[in-house]
Amino acid sequence: MEKKIVVGVSGGIAAYKSVTLVSLLVKRGYEVRVVMTPSATKFVSPLTFQTMSRNRVYTDTFSEEDPGVVSHIDVADFPSLVVVAPATANLLGKVAGGIADEMLSTVLLATTAPVLFVPAMNVHMYTHPAVQENLQRLRRWGYGILEPAEGLLACGYTGKGRMEEPERIFQFIEDFFQGRVFLKSPNPASRGLPQDLAGKRILITAGPTQEALDPVRYLTNRSSGKMGYALARAARERGAEVRLISGPSTLLPPSGVERISVRSAEEMYAQVMRYLPEADWFIAAAAVADYRPKVFETQKMKKKGESLLLELVPTPDILKAAGERKRKDQILIGFAAETEHLEAYAREKLLKKNLDFIIANNVTEEGAGFDSDTNHVLLLSKRGERKDFPLMEKTSLAHLLLDEIIKGQGEPK
Numbered sequence: 001m002e003k004k005i006v007v008g009v010s011g012g013i014a015a016y017k018s019v020t021l022v023s024l025l026v027k028r029g030y031e032v033r034v035v036m037t038p039s040a041t042k043f044v045s046p047l048t049f050q051t052m053s054r055n056r057v058y059t060d061t062f063s064e065e066d067p068g069v070v071s072h073i074d075v076a077d078f079p080s081l082v083v084v085a086p087a088t089a090n091l092l093g094k095v096a097g098g099i100a101d102e103m104l105s106t107v108l109l110a111t112t113a114p115v116l117f118v119p120a121m122n123v124h125m126y127t128h129p130a131v132q133e134n135l136q137r138l139r140r141w142g143y144g145i146l147e148p149a150e151g152l153l154a155c156g157y158t159g160k161g162r163m164e165e166p167e168r169i170f171q172f173i174e175d176f177f178q179g180r181v182f183l184k185s186p187n188p189a190s191r192g193l194p195q196d197l198a199g200k201r202i203l204i205t206a207g208p209t210q211e212a213l214d215p216v217r218y219l220t221n222r223s224s225g226k227m228g229y230a231l232a233r234a235a236r237e238r239g240a241e242v243r244l245i246s247g248p249s250t251l252l253p254p255s256g257v258e259r260i261s262v263r264s265a266e267e268m269y270a271q272v273m274r275y276l277p278e279a280d281w282f283i284a285a286a287a288v289a290d291y292r293p294k295v296f297e298t299q300k301m302k303k304k305g306e307s308l309l310l311e312l313v314p315t316p317d318i319l320k321a322a323g324e325r326k327r328k329d330q331i332l333i334g335f336a337a338e339t340e341h342l343e344a345y346a347r348e349k350l351l352k353k354n355l356d357f358i359i360a361n362n363v364t365e366e367g368a369g370f371d372s373d374t375n376h377v378l379l380l381s382k383r384g385e386r387k388d389f390p391l392m393e394k395t396s397l398a399h400l401l402l403d404e405i406i407k408g409q410g411e412p413k
């Protein structure tokens, strides 16, 4: 990948930190073009960025200095990555709304490169539902977001909203160019993603299960579905036909993915057994209850006495059953959610369930496992390969896991 970057600067006081970012990038051999919004030029002069980047700085869509090109398209087509730092609430809102009314937002609409936003704003602006919904929408489309840090803000408030330090942004960029993090272009016209799963039928489970006690109560767990949905989206983007069997989750199904909604482990088992014969790969990311109440009370249970004993019975082990039925040409990938002895317990599950790969996460670790947008996992294969991935966004991790599985599956079984 060519080390070409567009740094977008929108109008916040953190714009001064982006001067350091550009300097770090240029020193490390990146070719940098800077695009500034008119408000950004009130904080830092374009001349400062021009000096640091040793390139022309773009501030005006209509300033066409080179008659041989249309400048906003020329800039949009130039980079392997766009980084917007700082990304103000206004700029994020414009991109989420498809508005292109100055040079930076126009470039962002026209580019097919992956884009990383580094938001910076007052804490109350950051927590406003408009900003939060815009961020969610941008994430869903595939934009990368480097969350703001907490601390004393330039406006005098203390809280979340401070732009990440240039060194941290620089590290993310280095990780991206060295393939340690994955960011895809939100624009479908991008040539970025290989269609290396075209023709594959992939069955994925995600989310929790709910095991009913009575019409109003159930036993469940903290799974949000984010890991399984990220895998479903990534596999679909790479050309696979994806069927997602999901326990209750608030997430929207990724576009082009067929979602089948279930509640209990038994319902999930029935749907997996139904579709497993057609699948080339089965990825079990769901957090399936191991036990369910023995009796389902058809009426709401009444409060009686001091204590209540619940009798639980085992649910079917879906992945184990899939392992028992596994065809030679099928690839089975399980997860292991552990709180101790991560590798040893994961290896045990790999063997016991007859899997090709297992993805182990320590769910007590900060930022890993249940409900977070990030995860830290260890991938083990039945042939003895072992790969420890750093803590990263589940959306990026999903692609890197698919890369490894594609690499590993071609070899002799």
Ligand code: PMT
Pocket (backbone or CB within 6 Å): 205, 206, 207, 208, 222, 223, 224, 225, 226, 227, 228, 265, 284, 285, 286, 287, 288, 289, 290, 315, 316, 317, 318, 319, 320, 333, 334, 335, 336, 337, 338, 349, 361, 363, 369, 370, 371, 372
């Ligand atoms: O959904 P998120 O909030 O993003 O969280 C992600 C996650 C933590 C749920 C995910 O990364 C994960 O670890 N999923 C597996 C959770 C789990 O149930 O792990 P386990 O170690 O208990 O089970 C091992 C494997 O057997 C899993 O692939 C599981 O799907 C499968 N299993 C377990 C029990 C059962 N009855 N049937 C199964 O198929």
